[in-house]
Amino acid sequence: MQIAVFILLSLITLGAAVMVVTTQNLLRAALWLILAFFGIAGIFILLHAEFLAVVQVLIYVGAIAILMIFAIMLTRNVMDPTQPRFNRQWGLVGGFAALLFIGLTAIVTRISWPVTIGEVPADAISRLGADFVGAYTVPFEIASVLLVAAMIGAIIIARERE
Amino acid sequence: MDFVRDLFVNLANAWTAWISGFMPAWLATLVNYLVVGILLVLIPVIATLALTWMERKVIGRIQNRPGPNRVGPWGIFQGIADAVKLLIKEDIVPDRADKPVFNLAPLLIFIAAALLWTVLPFGRGLVGQDLNIGVLYLVAIGSITTISVLMAGWSSNNKFALIGAFRVVAQLLSYEIPMVLSMAAVVLFANSMKMGEIVEKQIVPFGLALPLAMIIYILAAIAETGRAPFDLLEADSEIVAGYFIEYSGLKFGWFYIAEYSNLLAVSAIATTLFLGGWRGPGAEAAPALGPFYFIAKTILVVFLLMWIRGTWPRFRIDQMLALAWKVLVPASLANLLWIAVVVKLPMPAAAQWAFALAGNLAILLATLTMLGRAAKRYAAA
Numbered sequence: 001m002q003i004a005v006f007i008l009l010s011l012i013t014l015g016a017a018v019m020v021v022t023t024q025n026l027l028r029a030a031l032w033l034i035l036a037f038f039g040i041a042g043i044f045i046l047l048h049a050e051f052l053a054v055v056q057v058l059i060y061v062g063a064i065a066i067l068m069i070f071a072i073m074l075t076r077n078v079m080d081p082t083q084p085r086f087n088r089q090w091g092l093v094g095g096f097a098a099l100l101f102i103g104l105t106a107i108v109t110r111i112s113w114p115v116t117i118g119e120v121p122a123d124a125i126s127r128l129g130a131d132f133v134g135a136y137t138v139p140f141e142i143a144s145v146l147l148v149a150a151m152i153g154a155i156i157i158a159r160e161r162e
Numbered sequence: 163m164d165f166v167r168d169l170f171v172n173l174a175n176a177w178t179a180w181i182s183g184f185m186p187a188w189l190a191t192l193v194n195y196l197v198v199g200i201l202l203v204l205i206p207v208i209a210t211l212a213l214t215w216m217e218r219k220v221i222g223r224i225q226n227r228p229g230p231n232r233v234g235p236w237g238i239f240q241g242i243a244d245a246v247k248l249l250i251k252e253d254i255v256p257d258r259a260d261k262p263v264f265n266l267a268p269l270l271i272f273i274a275a276a277l278l279w280t281v282l283p284f285g286r287g288l289v290g291q292d293l294n295i296g297v298l299y300l301v302a303i304g305s306i307t308t309i310s311v312l313m314a315g316w317s318s319n320n321k322f323a324l325i326g327a328f329r330v331v332a333q334l335l336s337y338e339i340p341m342v343l344s345m346a347a348v349v350l351f352a353n354s355m356k357m358g359e360i361v362e363k364q365i366v367p368f369g370l371a372l373p374l375a376m377i378i379y380i381l382a383a384i385a386e387t388g389r390a391p392f393d394l395l396e397a398d399s400e401i402v403a404g405y406f407i408e409y410s411g412l413k414f415g416w417f418y419i420a421e422y423s424n425l426l427a428v429s430a431i432a433t434t435l436f437l438g439g440w441r442g443p444g445a446e447a448a449p450a451l452g453p454f455y456f457i458a459k460t461i462l463v464v465f466l467l468m469w470i471r472g473t474w475p476r477f478r479i480d481q482m483l484a485l486a487w488k489v490l491v492p493a494s495l496a497n498l499l500w501i502a503v504v505v506k507l508p509m510p511a512a513a514q515w516a517f518a519l520a521g522n523l524a525i526l527l528a529t530l531t532m533l534g535r536a537a538k539r540y541a542a543a
Contacts, residue, residue, distance in 0.1 A: 027316060031263065034309060054302045056294050060304025063335070069312055070331050073324070125295060125355070 006082045008045055013039030027073050036063045169450035171287045202290055204277045206272065206423030211241040213422045216461075217468050223470035248418075251411035258406065260317040267314035268409065268416035275420040278427040283358045285440045285452030296357040297345050300431060301338070304386065307424070308334045314417070315405035326404025329479060331437035333385055333392065336483055340490035341382035345377040347494070347501045348435045351518065361439035369436035371515045372501070374522040374529075376436040378494050383428035384467060386487070387421065391474035392482060429463035430456070437463070493529045497522060 014037035027142045038061040044053035132140045182190045215230065215238055222229025230237030255261060281296040283289040293299050308330060309360030315327025349355050351372065353362040360368075369376045385392035406417045433439060435461045477485070500521035504514055 025260075028260070031313065050293065051295055051298070056306055058302040061309065062302060064339075065334065066305075066308055066312065066331060068364045069316075070328075073316065073328070075227075126451070136318065 002046065006043070009039050009042040009046065011035075013043070026068060026075075030065060030069045030072060033068070034061050037061050037065065049124070051128060168448070170285060170289060170453065171449065175373050198290055202278045203424070205279050206419050208273050209426040210419045210422040211245070213425060213464065214241045214244065214418075216464070217471075220465065220468040221472045224469070235305070235456055245415070248412055248415040249318050253413065254408070254410045256319055256408050258319045260319070264316035264408075265413070267310045267317065268406075268413045268420075270313065270421075271307055271420040272311035272416045274303055274310065275423040275427065277303045277306075277412050278424070278431075281357050282427070282434060283361055283439055284456050285445075285448045286358075289439075292356055292358040294356050296352075297349055297355045297360075299434075301342055301345070305338065306335075307420070311405050314409070318405070318408035320408050321409050323405050326407070330388075330405060332483060333388070336486040337382045337385035337392075337490075338496045340378050340486060341386060343491070343494035343498050344378040344382065346371055347375040347433060347498050349503050350498070350505055353505070357434055357439075361434060361441060364438040364441060364453070366515065367436060367438035367441075369438075371518045372436070372497070372522055374493065374497050374526045376432070377526070378490050378497075379432055380463070380466070381434065381490065382486075383432065384470065385482070387424045387428055387467075389425065389467065390471040393476060425464060425467065426460065427462045429467065432463050433459040489529060489533065493525055496525050500525065 013036050013161065016032045016039060019032040023029045023032060037056060041053040041061075044050070044056060088094040178190065178194060181193055185193065218240065219229040219236070230240040233239040233243045255264060261529045278300060280290040281293050281299055283292065311330045312327050315323045315330065318324075328543075348360065348368055351361040351368060354360060354363070406414060409417060433456060439459075440449075440456040442451065443456035445455055501518060504517045504521065507514065507517070509517075
């Protein structure tokens with residue numbers, strides 16, 4: 001049963017991802033991307049990581065995808081379906097994407113992932129929260145510093161010149 | 163008598179026992195899920211029929227006119243007459259619309275509106291699914307609304323719809339932040355994100371300990387549902403109807419249902435988080451009273467929102483965004499910080515409540531003082 005659901009969710013995610021890169025219409029590509037995000041959220045739920053699933057919907061669907069759509073709407077001419085789908089650099093980019101895929105596959109298949117035996121603890125969220133301000137405080141804070149830096153940078157770029 | 167005391171839970175148990183008598187366990191579970199699902203999906207429709215009538219009556223009273231009074235006694239069947247009218251209208255799709263997206267948008271907005279009801283506790287044990295991330299779930303589902311509105315606005319191929327969609331992004335994203343921050347204050351104070359547990363913790367409603375969070379939540383909720391005075395996304399007099407300008411018939415009806423369902427949902431969330439949910443005199447001894455208290459409090463909040471809608475003029479977009487970013491976000495951040503400190507102080511619960519209330523009032527006072535000064539400066543300039 002779980003395997004069947006997993007296969008279904010994976011097919012939805014991968015199918016949506018393929019549509020993202022092949023569809024002509026940029027805005028529809030963004031909408032397919034949202035479906036892919038939902039598929040990933042479904043896989044998180046299957047793994048009993050409800051918190052990650054909800055955050056996936058909240059951050060990726062609710063914020064990132066919307067900002068992408070907003071950026072697409074503000075860009076001129078990209079919504080025209082007669083525009084060519086590929087530019088001259090597609091071969092180079094495709095090569096790098098293939099390299100990245102091979103690299104990731106090599107890493108993922110060779111590492112022995114720590115797999116817990118038995119049930120996922122019921123208080124997974126509070127342990128996640130405790131770890132963020134306990135064992136993983138420094139990486140967590142570094143990530144937030146990075147975000148603040150990005151935000152300040154965006155404000156400086158967007159600021160009106162006086 | 164014991165059966166009546168916890169009537170709804172006992173009824174549900176009796177129903178499960180009855181269908182388990184002639185069904186295998188998995189089928190009984192499936193049937194129960196289906197029944198609960200259908201009940202939850204019916205709420206938006208009932209909300210629309212009831213609240214449209216209530217809204218017209220309330221606004222009519224505010225504007226010194228009777229409101230609907232033709233169909234049925236006091237016009238209570240006006241909503242049904244309107245529903246029939248919507249059903250028999252022609253379904254029009256603009257010529258150069260993006261058809262799949264155009265058709266998907268009303269469906270998606272309705273799904274998001276219906277999903278909100280999953281985690282709201284109507285009484286003790288009367289909840290679709292008491293997720294332990296309930297509050298976060300509500301926020302995440304709420305963000306789907308933004309996408310469907312964007313889809314509707316863009317796919318209509320209409321400039322007013324597109325302007326409406328642009329405004330939606332600015333408005334909903336800005337007001338989501340103070341809304342989430344004020345909900346986070348409650349989560350910190352209750353030490354749980356589970357809706358049922360938040361209600362259980364409210365021996366005194368949180369609205370009395372965190373009045374500032376409640377005010378910010380209600381203001382943000384009006385903006386999130388796009389109602390006056392924050393109705394810039396549909397502003398009839400400026401952009402005609404905004405994102406759903408091209409929709410007709412039942413597809414328009416989905417937007418309408420989602421709007422009123424969201425109105426009832428944000429009121430129910432405010433009730434759950436700040437007004438003690440289903441708690442009330444006698445609800446401990448007789449849990450069957452809980453849903454009635456819950457509905458009464460929710461309707462009270464709905465009335466407050468209608469009152470605000472009927473008496474306030476619409477904001478300008480820059481004023482509205484300034485209110486979110488320069489007033490509500492700093493105030494709710496300060497409030498969150500104060501609550502985080504207070505809940506860690508080693509002292510009895512009553513003292514914590516007093517400290518939280520004092521901090522809330524101080525921040526509220528400071529915010530209002532600063533707003534008053536800004537208004538004076540603005541008037542002088």
